[in-house]
Amino acid sequence: MHASRRTLLAAALCTALAAATPFAQAADAPITIMVGGINKIIYLPATLTEKLGYFKDEGLNVTLQSAPAGVNAENQLIAGAVQGVVGFYDHSIDLQSKGKEIEAITVFCKVPGEVEMVSAKAAPTFKSMADAKGKTLGVTGLGSSTDFLTRYLAGRKGVPEADFSLLPVGAGNTFIAAIQQDRIQAGMTSEPTVSRLLKTGDAKVLVDLRSAPDTEAALGGLYPASSFYVQNAWAESHKDEATKLAHAFARTMAYIHTHTAEQIADLVPRDFYGNDKALYVSALKASLPMYTTDGRMPEGGPETVLKVLSAYKPLVKSAHIDLSKTYTNAYLPAAK
Structure with missing residues (x-):
């Protein structure tokens, strides 16, 4: 051959x-x-x-x-x-x-270990996800799990997707900046970003998904x-x-x-x-x-x-x- x-x-x-x-x-x-x-x-x-x-x-x-x-x-x-x-x-x-x-x-x-944080500025009139109408909510990325969970939490409180906006802002410094600059009125993030925002007073906890009892109450079971x-x-x-x-x-x-x-x-x-x-x-x-x-x-x-x-x-x-x-x-x- x-x-x-x-x-x-x-x-x-x-x-x-x-x-x-x-x-x-x-x-x-x-x-x-x-x-x-x-x-x-x-x-x-x-x-x-x-x-x-x-x-x-x-x-x-x-x-x-x-x-x-x-x-x-x-x-x-x-x-x-x-x-x-x-x-x-x-x-x-x-x-x-x-x-x-x-x-x-x-x-x-x-x-999830995630938390929906509301900015200190928006907090007086944004007391639950039922108040999300007309607001811009931060997520790590569109199509991310924070996107999934945010849509569900708002919908469970009677707020359809058409009534709020989602903005991808990442996590850490970029998320904190979005809160501080009022580009988002609330958003979903995790630790250590949550603790940083609480320490500075820039945001407060709106929905907490860091523990089993809180997750079961918000989502109906372990997630x-x-x-x-x-x-x-x-x-x-x-x-x-x-x-x-x-x-x-x-x-x-x-x-x-x-x-x-x-x-x-x-x-x-x-x-x-x-x-x-x-x-x-x-x-x-x-x-x-x-x-x-x-x-x-x-x-x-x-x-x-x-x-x-x-x-x-x-x-x-x-x-x-x-x-x-x-x-x-x-x-x-x-x-x-």
Whole structure:
């Protein structure tokens, strides 16, 4: 056989194999995880797992990247630019209604950990979400989980989407600036931004989704949120990597529940808390109960999320969502 013909056949074979395994990846290949705001306390387990060396303990080569909002990270995952995302579980349900399958393989938080903050200026006449009519409300990004939750909370108080505006303002400094400049009268954000606004007096708590009782009162049940999710097809073709990632994150969840907020804060980069580490520790201490102990999906949680999204998303409401394809505990260590 001529060399040129052998070369062509080899090339054709490689092309066929690549087409058959679109998620093919070398065993020690880098894994990139996009985090929807790496300095947010709700997503802290991602950085902690890296700092504690748990990825390396599993033989993984993981790189963490940050996106301004969960929806940005989700888009990167669907495009195949990253292998996993640390974001909100609700995206898995929303995307299934659009014909795309992603699944949470580790759940970090039983509740959103988000807070609807109202500016001090607007607070006298903005006492509940029923007063959202005519207001501009801040979200991290359009199509983000803060967008989902804001629409639901307003609708539950009788305010239709047409009666208020949503403005993407990110989190941290950009969110605070939007409040201070009156570009938004209220908005949804998480820690440590919440504590910073309360300390300066620039905003007050309107709806609190940081605890189980408050979340159940506002949303009708637990709302599993911060999680690590991947494309279902990737997990199926990379079971070893998926298992190692889930095990690494599960170790971190156990670490969080066996160490103090001060000990945990000592592991995070300085830019997570700036010049006020005490404020960060205080916010983290108040946030610890929202974390799962083992990374497993809380019972009844997926049903609550589906109910919330179905309330104002026609595509989700009309779709036959298979919740069993939106999460799995299969890659986690066996329950004790």
